[in-house]
Amino acid sequence: MAITVTATALPEIKLIEPRVFGDARGFFFESFNAREFAEQVEVGVEFVQDNHSRSAKNVLRGLHYQIQHPQGKLVRVTSGEVFDVAVDIRRSSPNFGKWVGVNLSAESGRQLWIPPGFAHGFVVLSETADFLYKTTDYRFPEYERCLIWNDAQVGIAWPVSGEPTLAPKDAAGKGLASADTFR
Incomplete structure (x- = not known):
């Protein structure tokens, strides 16, 4: 197998570690293989869109989700390092409001699978990071929602000193108590 898959503290969120083949010339790894993803992560997932963002140090993006047309995301970093977070926002889940965070970097090649029903x-x-992710549905701006990054009810332990740099829509995110959530 070219990947190792590990469940996180939120069992639906999966850490995916590729087998990297390296030598004096550099390295090679499969960043995605549909057959292995279906066998080891989740059956029936179809990705429809790839996205790429570049951000500077201390930029915080999120916590994003779409209340209709929810997206599953397969995320990875191709340069730099990020602390990546998923929050369970499914009211029927025993893990509602709980979060998991992992470091992802270009060096490790690790990826995270975040199914629909989670804010990300x-x-x-x-200094900078290039962040790539596949989504299982298209972007629908009218259904985009944002959970505020520093909601005390969720209590994410972000590894930042001081206030991160936020987009206006992220700064205006809602707390879990008043956010639109999934059943």
């Missing part, structure tokens, strides 16, 4: 965000730890 990250903060950049390196």
Whole structure:
């Protein structure tokens, strides 16, 4: 197998580690293989869009989700390092309001699978980071929602000193108590 898959503290969120083949010339790894993803992560997932963002140190993006047309995301970093977070926002889940965070970097090649029903965000730890992700549905701006990054009810331990740099829509995110959530 070219990947190792590990469940996180939120069992639906999966950490995916590729087998990297390296030598004096550099390295090679499969960043995505549909057959292995279906066998080891989740059956029936179809990705429809790839996205790429570049952000500076201390930029925090998120916590994003779409209340209709929810997206599953397969995320990875191709340069730099981020602290990546998923929050369970499914009211029927025993883990509602709980979060998991992992460091993702270009060096490790690790990826994170975040299925629909979770809010997602990250903060950049390196000078810059290139963040790539596949989604299972298209972007629908009218259904985009944002959970505020520093909601005390959720209590994410972001590895930042001081206030991160936020987009206006992220700064205006809602707390879990008043946010639109999934059943």
